[in-house]
Amino acid sequence: MQRLTIFFLLLCATLNAVAQGSVKGRALDKQNDEALPFVDVRVENAAGKLVAGATTDSEGRFNITGLKEGPYRLRLSYMGYADATRQLNVTRQKPHHHFPAVYMNENAKELREVQVTGQRSQMKLEVDRKTFTVDEVLAAAGGSVSDLLENIPSIEVTTDGEISLRGNSSVEVWINGKASGLTTDNRYEILQQIPAESIERIEVIDNPSAKYSPEGSAGIINIVLKRDRRAGYYGSLQAGANQQGGWNASGNINYTSGLLDAFANVGYRQRRGGGGNEAEQNHLNTQTYQDMQGDNDRKGASLFTRAGLTWHASQWIDVALTGMTLQGKRDNSNTTLYRMGHLSNHVDTALQERRTTGDGRNRMYYAELNYDQRFGRDTHKLTATLSYNRWNSDDDNTYRDTHRLLSPTTSTMSDRQWRPMYIRNRNWEAKLEYENQISEQWKLEAGYNGRFSHENTPQEAWATGPYQQEEPPMLEDTAYYNRFVYDMDVHAAYATVNAKMGRFGLMAGLRGEWWKVHTESYDWENEYRQKPYNGTFDKSYFQLFPSLFLSYELTKSTQLQLNYTRRLRRPWGGQLNSFRNTRDASIVEFGNPLLTPEFTNSFSLNFLKTWDEHTLSIGTYYRPSTDVMQRIRYRNQADGLMYLTQENVARSQRAGGELIIKNKLWRILDLTTTLNAYYYKVDDFAYQIQGQTVTGEAQESFSWDARLLASAILPYAFSIQATGNYRSRQAITQGHREPNASLDLGLRKTFFNKALAVAVNWRDVFRTRHWENYTSGPDFTRHQKNWRDPRLNIQLTWNFGNMTRKQKPGEAPQQEENDMQQQYNGGEE
Numbered sequence: 001m002q003r004l005t006i007f008f009l010l011l012c013a014t015l016n017a018v019a020q021g022s023v024k025g026r027a028l029d030k031q032n033d034e035a036l037p038f039v040d041v042r043v044e045n046a047a048g049k050l051v052a053g054a055t056t057d058s059e060g061r062f063n064i065t066g067l068k069e070g071p072y073r074l075r076l077s078y079m080g081y082a083d084a085t086r087q088l089n090v091t092r093q094k095p096h097h098h099f100p101a102v103y104m105n106e107n108a109k110e111l112r113e114v115q116v117t118g119q120r121s122q123m124k125l126e127v128d129r130k131t132f133t134v135d136e137v138l139a140a141a142g143g144s145v146s147d148l149l150e151n152i153p154s155i156e157v158t159t160d161g162e163i164s165l166r167g168n169s170s171v172e173v174w175i176n177g178k179a180s181g182l183t184t185d186n187r188y189e190i191l192q193q194i195p196a197e198s199i200e201r202i203e204v205i206d207n208p209s210a211k212y213s214p215e216g217s218a219g220i221i222n223i224v225l226k227r228d229r230r231a232g233y234y235g236s237l238q239a240g241a242n243q244q245g246g247w248n249a250s251g252n253i254n255y256t257s258g259l260l261d262a263f264a265n266v267g268y269r270q271r272r273g274g275g276g277n278e279a280e281q282n283h284l285n286t287q288t289y290q291d292m293q294g295d296n297d298r299k300g301a302s303l304f305t306r307a308g309l310t311w312h313a314s315q316w317i318d319v320a321l322t323g324m325t326l327q328g329k330r331d332n333s334n335t336t337l338y339r340m341g342h343l344s345n346h347v348d349t350a351l352q353e354r355r356t357t358g359d360g361r362n363r364m365y366y367a368e369l370n371y372d373q374r375f376g377r378d379t380h381k382l383t384a385t386l387s388y389n390r391w392n393s394d395d396d397n398t399y400r401d402t403h404r405l406l407s408p409t410t411s412t413m414s415d416r417q418w419r420p421m422y423i424r425n426r427n428w429e430a431k432l433e434y435e436n437q438i439s440e441q442w443k444l445e446a447g448y449n450g451r452f453s454h455e456n457t458p459q460e461a462w463a464t465g466p467y468q469q470e471e472p473p474m475l476e477d478t479a480y481y482n483r484f485v486y487d488m489d490v491h492a493a494y495a496t497v498n499a500k501m502g503r504f505g506l507m508a509g510l511r512g513e514w515w516k517v518h519t520e521s522y523d524w525e526n527e528y529r530q531k532p533y534n535g536t537f538d539k540s541y542f543q544l545f546p547s548l549f550l551s552y553e554l555t556k557s558t559q560l561q562l563n564y565t566r567r568l569r570r571p572w573g574g575q576l577n578s579f580r581n582t583r584d585a586s587i588v589e590f591g592n593p594l595l596t597p598e599f600t601n602s603f604s605l606n607f608l609k610t611w612d613e614h615t616l617s618i619g620t621y622y623r624p625s626t627d628v629m630q631r632i633r634y635r636n637q638a639d640g641l642m643y644l645t646q647e648n649v650a651r652s653q654r655a656g657g658e659l660i661i662k663n664k665l666w667r668i669l670d671l672t673t674t675l676n677a678y679y680y681k682v683d684d685f686a687y688q689i690q691g692q693t694v695t696g697e698a699q700e701s702f703s704w705d706a707r708l709l710a711s712a713i714l715p716y717a718f719s720i721q722a723t724g725n726y727r728s729r730q731a732i733t734q735g736h737r738e739p740n741a742s743l744d745l746g747l748r749k750t751f752f753n754k755a756l757a758v759a760v761n762w763r764d765v766f767r768t769r770h771w772e773n774y775t776s777g778p779d780f781t782r783h784q785k786n787w788r789d790p791r792l793n794i795q796l797t798w799n800f801g802n803m804t805r806k807q808k809p810g811e812a813p814q815q816e817e818n819d820m821q822q823q824y825n826g827g828e829e
Helices: 002-019 145-149 187-191 524-528 815-825
Strands: 021-029 040-044 050-055 061-067 070-077 084-090 096-104 123-125 130-133 155-157 163-165 171-175 199-205 219-225 232-242 247-256 260-283 288-312 317-342 348-375 380-405 411-436 442-459 482-501 504-522 537-555 558-569 598-610 614-635 642-665 669-682 685-689 692-696 699-714 718-727 730-732 735-737 740-751 756-763 770-777 780-788 791-801
Touching (some): 021 070, 021 084, 040 061, 070 096, 084 096, 145 155, 145 187, 145 199, 163 171, 163 219, 187 348, 614 669, 614 692, 614 770, 614 780, 642 685, 669 730, 692 770, 699 735
Parallel strands (some): 021 096, 171 219
Antiparallel strands (some): 021 061, 040 070, 123 130, 155 163, 199 219, 232 247, 232 791, 260 288, 260 780, 288 317, 317 348, 348 380, 380 411, 504 537, 537 558, 558 598, 614 642, 685 692, 699 718, 699 730, 718 740, 730 735, 735 770, 740 756, 756 791, 770 780
């Protein structure tokens, strides 16, 4: 009898263990398909009593086990979102339940007796990045991606297209998580032509892990294009104009079902804008000066198209094909007056007027094939991606110079130059990524990334030579011929391990990269006279890039992070080309094929705290760098001209802190305040160039910048937005940059239940957005200033499709979300 009793008890225990079930899934933002971390997950019984609970991880995933047989309700709660619920029933036949996507709606609140238009939160602080939703950024309505970046905290875009993050220009810019053909040479031109309306969000990853490319010591700016996943069809049309004569029109259409996802975007922009530049340059050895003042008139047009198709071949396999093209042209003109004379009396002895006209065409083609395979109840997956990009740019620049000698006698001479340049750049990229959620606590990621790029850029020059009256025919100027060839192949492999042990989180990774660089720079004699060529440079490197991320949850709303990564900055093609460019008559620019990469060790400590209506993020960082690449200016003693080139000059240190505060006040006002303060030091240097020593004194400074973004929702579906920026004085090589401040304003009004929106924005209200530098050396000083004219835009947007499906009589409020989930996921597992 005792043996039978023991056997019966063991049998009951075994049956009870078998009957225990589980539920897992992933929490996503319904508006943009983003993962939601730190969501409170509850499993309740039929009486509404809590049975088990958990919190989603950094990718929005959760897994709850130990559920006995019976009916349950799954409830997800997150600050600022409406609760999402699911029903499940644990049985012996179906003990495990999986919800691959539980979509959550942001909670739009209404004030008493006042019609209010809900606004999405414009910034989210995640474990490894900051995400900025930009469809509510009114200051960029009718603008380009470059305009959007200027409104993102800690990002700066100068008039010459240089993009920096936290004051550091060594930053990567991606589209949809990939370089997508963007290089330092062309990214500003491309970003200027992509409509802002095609962007969903911008992610700032200031300390990426070993999973990502180590390129960019300041981090990565990832631009995510719009592509929703709501069932049915929907889209929008936009049109706008500005007071400078520019206008734009664009449209997008999306279709989503359980079998296919498809989207298409097309946008046309006619750009026009003005600006100017001026410089004062003194030559101390000869006691002479050369001042300049110029006016710019920029025109351009571009057609941007993008389309994609995703086939859900099965519950576990997705195959996607995406394409993107950009066709653009530009017509720019500049008139610059140069004044030369003696410093003793500052009386002009000579004048030179340069009229520059530039015609150009750009063509960009990008295609991507993606295969995504999920295994084992979505616990691990394999992704393969192959992409191809081609960038062509044809530039025809004509320079007309008029030289007037004022002393000792007056005389006038003229000349004309025509310099066509044809950039041909192409690259392939292949990626293979594997991800395995080994257990609830452990996750493994590994992958390979190969990038293969080639550039062939010929540049010619034709000139008339000096003339007084009748313009002679132009002849080829062989001294300015150049053909630059640049190849770079990169092979990378990485592995990262993620661990979650209670409140403690760990992510450790290692990335190995081998790359080789090949450059050639041909002059006219090499190209056409078979002159022996000895200008080939070949270099190869192998480097390891470790990363370590530690996190600890002090409470459910308070998190502490400590991160370390190793980063690098590779010289890009233009920096390696030794050809001497004289587009600016006051200075000769040329690259340096001997440049080597710049390496950075990046440390950061972050604190994150959230309340019901407020968020506080405090981040500190320290980044020492070696072999720092810097622009250096010097006066050549042989010919007396000013030169600008690039050198690995010294070591640098950058340390600082970033404070971000988000406040939701009175349910209608959203404030985002960003303060970034940092110390920067670059060591002194002495470098031999052209047989002479060029020196630079050590530079150190404390700089800070601040940005306040205020958004208010008003009665009658009005919303208003103001963005204020300030950047303090900043040290640069051989000098400093002056402080500047600016203000942007925006206003939006929606009609017909948000089907129609009208937005007006005014960029640089007080005409203060300019860049002003002071540089100096032992025998020269230079003061330079650049600016653009303010712009006033108006933009109309019409939304169509089933984006706002009305609730049917008797339908539960959650039913629409459930329907969409069923169509997207093919039903519950």
